[in-house]
Amino acid sequence: MFLKILLAGDGGQGIQTIADIVSKASFQKNWEISYIPNYGLEQRGGVSLAFVQISDTKINYPKFSKADILVILSEQARGRVENYMQPETKVFDYKDFADILADNKIGEKSLNIFALGWLVKILKGQNILETDIVNLLLEEKLGLKDIWDDNKWAYKVGLQ
Amino acid sequence: MQDVKKLATGHEAVVEACFDAGAKMMYGYPITPTTEVFTGWIKKGGEYLQTEDEIAAGFAVCGGVIAGQKAFTATAGPGHVLMQDALSMAEGMRLPFVAIIGQRGGPSSGTVIYSQQEVTLACFGGNGEGLRLVYSPSTIEELYFLTRVAFNSAWKYQYPTIVLTDGYLLKSRGVFVADKTIENAESYPLVKEGEKKHWRNIYTFEEELNEAVVRNKKDFDSIKKEVARSENYQTDDAEILLVAHGIVGGAAKDAINELRKKGQKIGLFRPITLRPFDNEAFDKIAMRVKKVVIVESSLGQLAQIVRAEMAPEIATPIEYIQYPALGIEAEKIVDYFL
Structure with a gap:
C-alpha cells in the first residue's frame, strides 16, 4: 500500500491543519508516514500545499509528482497542482460541492474541515485510519476555537 | 537501546540528537530552514546565545569549544556563507566545530527551503584546503544518527564537522526510531584554566604555515578509513x-x-x-x-x-x-x- 495525497489551498485556509490530523491518525494505525508542508514566504495569501504519503514500507522521499488523492480548496491553488493529476486521481474540488456547502450552510472557514471529512471517509474505507482517532485529534486541535460547532458540523457532512 | 517509534520532523530529530550528544550550548542566528533547530533547542531548555549575525555565531562556537564547551550552531544559505570565516579558523586551529547546515536555494538569498547547492561551500568554503568532515543524511532517522556521529567525530578528530541537510528533510515529518546506543565522545578544554599556550591562527613565515597545513592534511588522510561512509x-x-x-x-x-x-x-x-x-x-x-x-x-x-x-x-x-x-x-x- 502506498498512497500519495496532495492538499492544496490558500494560506490561512487550514491545509496544514488537515494534513497534520491525517498524518497523526494514520501514524496511530502504525503506517509509515511522510508529511511536508510547502508554502511561499508569505504564509497568508500565497498557495499552501501539503504532501502526505502513507505506506506500509519505508518512504524514501518526501515529495512526489503524481497524486492518488488531490484536494483543491481554492482557484489559485488549482493552477499550481493541475500537473499532479492523473486519470486515476481521486479529486476533491471545492467547486463540485458548492450546492452541498450552501444547503448545509458550511462557510469558508470550515471548508477545510468539510474536505477533511471527505478525505477521512475514503481513508477509512481503505482501512488506513479510524474515525474515532480523527475525532479526538480534531477536538484536541480545534475544540477550543469559537467556530468548533460549525467545524464539527462540516466534518459530519463531509463524512457522509 | 532502541527508542520508541515516533512521528517527528527533521528539526525535532536534530534537536533531540544534539541533546543526546551532550551538547551544552547553541550559538546562532535564525535563518530558514534551520530556524526551528534554534527555536526547538531553546524550547527544550537548551542554553543559547542569539548573536548579531552568523559571523559572530561562528566565532562564538570557536571560543566555546576552546573552553571545552560542547557547542554547535545551525545555519543556511547566506548565513552559511558568512560562517565560512569562522569555519576556516576552525580548520586552521583544528577545532571541534559542529554545524547543522540546511541547504536552501542559491545564489544569495535564493529560495528558503531546498537545494543541494551548498556542497562546495560546506566541503571547500573558506580560505583553506577543505579539511572538514561533511555528513549528508538521507532520512530523518539518519539525520538523528549522523548528528550524533558528527559531535563524536568533531571531538575525536578535531576538524570542523558539518551535517549538511536541507529544508525538505528538516521540515518533513516522518516515522523514526532514534538509535540511543551511541556513546558520546567527551569534550574538554583545549586550553586549560591557567595554562599559557601560544596557539596561533596567523603565522609569520610561509614555511610555518606550510608545515601546519601539510600536517593537518596528513592527519586528515590518516582518519579517512575510519570516517568515510x-x-x-x-x-x-x-x-x-x-x-x-x-x-x-x-x-x-x-x-x-x-x-x-x-x-x-x-x-x-x-x-x-x-x-x-x-x-x-x-x-x-x-x-x-x-x-x-x-x-x-x-x-x-x-x-x-x-x-x-x-x-x-x-x-x-x-x-x-x-x-x-x-x-x-x-x-x-x-x-x-x-
Missing part, C-alpha cells in the same frame, strides 16, 4: 551506477526499484560523507559498471567531487542529471532512462 544499494549486478547524496539518494532508491521492474540493471552509490569521500568503495563499483550517472539538485557540485576522487585509471563514462535548486522526485530519474 557510504551506502551501496542494488549494486551487485549493476551496469548503471547512480550517484546521489542526501534525500536525492532516497529518490534514487525509489527510481531504481521502478527501473529494475523494467529490467534495467541499475544501482546506487550514496556517499554519506562528502568529505572525506569514500573513494575506495566508489572505485570498486565504478570500475566495473558501464556508466556512472550523477544525480543532484545543483549544476555539478557533487559531480566535481566524484570526478576529483575517482581513480584516474577508471575510464567509465559519466552522465549527469542536474536540477539546480529543484527537488528530484523518483519519476524525474526514471524518465531519464526511458
Whole structure:
C-alpha cells in the first residue's frame, strides 16, 4: 500500500491543519508516514500545499509528482497542482460541492474541515485510519476555537 | 537501546540528537530552514546565545569549544556563507566545530527551503584546503544518527564537522526510531584554566604555515578509513551506477526499484560523507559498471567531487542529471532512462 495525497489551498485556509490530523491518525494505525508542508514566504495569501504519503514500507522521499488523492480548496491553488493529476486521481474540488456547502450552510472557514471529512471517509474505507482517532485529534486541535460547532458540523457532512 | 517509534520532523530529530550528544550550548542566528533547530533547542531548555549575525555565531562556537564547551550552531544559505570565516579558523586551529547546515536555494538569498547547492561551500568554503568532515543524511532517522556521529567525530578528530541537510528533510515529518546506543565522545578544554599556550591562527613565515597545513592534511588522510561512509544499494549486478547524496539518494532508491521492474540493471552509490569521500568503495563499483550517472539538485557540485576522487585509471563514462535548486522526485530519474 502506498498512497500519495496532495492538499492544496490558500494560506490561512487550514491545509496544514488537515494534513497534520491525517498524518497523526494514520501514524496511530502504525503506517509509515511522510508529511511536508510547502508554502511561499508569505504564509497568508500565497498557495499552501501539503504532501502526505502513507505506506506500509519505508518512504524514501518526501515529495512526489503524481497524486492518488488531490484536494483543491481554492482557484489559485488549482493552477499550481493541475500537473499532479492523473486519470486515476481521486479529486476533491471545492467547486463540485458548492450546492452541498450552501444547503448545509458550511462557510469558508470550515471548508477545510468539510474536505477533511471527505478525505477521512475514503481513508477509512481503505482501512488506513479510524474515525474515532480523527475525532479526538480534531477536538484536541480545534475544540477550543469559537467556530468548533460549525467545524464539527462540516466534518459530519463531509463524512457522509 | 532502541527508542520508541515516533512521528517527528527533521528539526525535532536534530534537536533531540544534539541533546543526546551532550551538547551544552547553541550559538546562532535564525535563518530558514534551520530556524526551528534554534527555536526547538531553546524550547527544550537548551542554553543559547542569539548573536548579531552568523559571523559572530561562528566565532562564538570557536571560543566555546576552546573552553571545552560542547557547542554547535545551525545555519543556511547566506548565513552559511558568512560562517565560512569562522569555519576556516576552525580548520586552521583544528577545532571541534559542529554545524547543522540546511541547504536552501542559491545564489544569495535564493529560495528558503531546498537545494543541494551548498556542497562546495560546506566541503571547500573558506580560505583553506577543505579539511572538514561533511555528513549528508538521507532520512530523518539518519539525520538523528549522523548528528550524533558528527559531535563524536568533531571531538575525536578535531576538524570542523558539518551535517549538511536541507529544508525538505528538516521540515518533513516522518516515522523514526532514534538509535540511543551511541556513546558520546567527551569534550574538554583545549586550553586549560591557567595554562599559557601560544596557539596561533596567523603565522609569520610561509614555511610555518606550510608545515601546519601539510600536517593537518596528513592527519586528515590518516582518519579517512575510519570516517568515510557510504551506502551501496542494488549494486551487485549493476551496469548503471547512480550517484546521489542526501534525500536525492532516497529518490534514487525509489527510481531504481521502478527501473529494475523494467529490467534495467541499475544501482546506487550514496556517499554519506562528502568529505572525506569514500573513494575506495566508489572505485570498486565504478570500475566495473558501464556508466556512472550523477544525480543532484545543483549544476555539478557533487559531480566535481566524484570526478576529483575517482581513480584516474577508471575510464567509465559519466552522465549527469542536474536540477539546480529543484527537488528530484523518483519519476524525474526514471524518465531519464526511458
